Amino acid sequence: MHDVVVVGNGSLGLSLGLVLARRGVRVAVLGRPHRPGAASTAAGAMIGTFGEVTTTLLKSDYGRTKLDWAYRASRMWPQWLASLSPDSDGTDLLTADGTIVMLNTIGLPEIDTENYRAIRRALTEYDEPYEDIEDIGWLDPEPAARPLRAMFLHHEHAVNAPELLVRLEKAFLGAGGALITEQATRSRHLVVEEFLV
Numbered sequence: 001m002h003d004v005v006v007v008g009n010g011s012l013g014l015s016l017g018l019v020l021a022r023r024g025v026r027v028a029v030l031g032r033p034h035r036p037g038a039a040s041t042a043a044g045a046m047i048g049t050f051g052e053v054t055t056t057l058l059k060s061d062y063g064r065t066k067l068d069w070a071y072r073a074s075r076m077w078p079q080w081l082a083s084l085s086p087d088s089d090g091t092d093l094l095t096a097d098g099t100i101v102m103l104n105t106i107g108l109p110e111i112d113t114e115n116y117r118a119i120r121r122a123l124t125e126y127d128e129p130y131e132d133i134e135d136i137g138w139l140d141p142e143p144a145a146r147p148l149r150a151m152f153l154h155h156e157h158a159v160n161a162p163e164l165l166v167r168l169e170k171a172f173l174g175a176g177g178a179l180i181t182e183q184a185t186r187s188r189h190l191v192v193e194e195f196l197v
């Protein structure tokens with residue numbers, strides 16, 4: 001008997017299941033072990049916030065909120081990864097230390113150059129460190145895709161997506177959650193307020 005059944009065993013379903021299990025909720029996560037169609041197994045797994053900023057994002061309240069949440073979430077990653085296993089501080093799951101964002105000759109100035117500027121504007125607003133990279137001579141680009149400018153974002157990392165799923169699953173089971181290796185065929189909408197605190 002479960003209080004909550006989470007449909008979908010990707011990184012979000014497992015994370016939600018884990019948080020609930022840690023709160024003492026009897027929770028099951030539903031999904032087939034090979035995860036057909038899962039985005040979590042395809043992901044490049046960048047923990048990106050500012051590299052994803054566009055002019056459009058900065059124009060709307062929704063976009064601003066999304067950026068703000070992404071920023072706050074990115075600050076929680078180290079603690080979250082460390083919480084997944086007693087044998088690791090979580091840093092072994094990280095596969096990149098910082099990210100290089102490049103503006104290249106592909107695309108349009110009014111879109112790509114403006115989006116590059118939007119990234120810098122957001123970085124400045126959030127007082128985030130970044131560095132212009134002057135020497136990009138080590139690149140061997142296609143002639144039509146030569147870099148114009150590049151910057152290094154110190155705090156944009158990446159995580160090993162397959163290993164994250166393994167660790168989430170272990171942590172979830174360790175916290176008393178149950179995995180049901182089935183496919184849901186229908187769902188009903190319910191809001192259970194006591195779990196929303």
Ligand SMILES: Cc1cc2nc3c(=O)[nH]c(=O)nc-3n(C[C@H](O)[C@H](O)[C@H](O)COP(=O)(O)OP(=O)(O)OC[C@H]3O[C@@H](n4cnc5c(N)ncnc54)[C@H](O)[C@@H]3O)c2cc1C
Binds near residue numbers: 014030035038041043
């Ligand atoms: C190519 C690619 C690259 C990406 N790169 C990045 C990146 O670099 N950084 C980043 O932050 N995000 C990236 N994303 C987005 C990110 O991967 C997703 O936002 C995230 O993985 C979604 O997780 P999820 O658990 O919600 O969904 P999913 O990982 O899609 O998990 C859904 C799960 O539910 C299961 N399922 C579906 N239907 C049912 C059912 N009826 N019953 C039971 N189970 C079911 C599926 O099999 C799957 O296992 C990328 C996505 C793609 C596709």
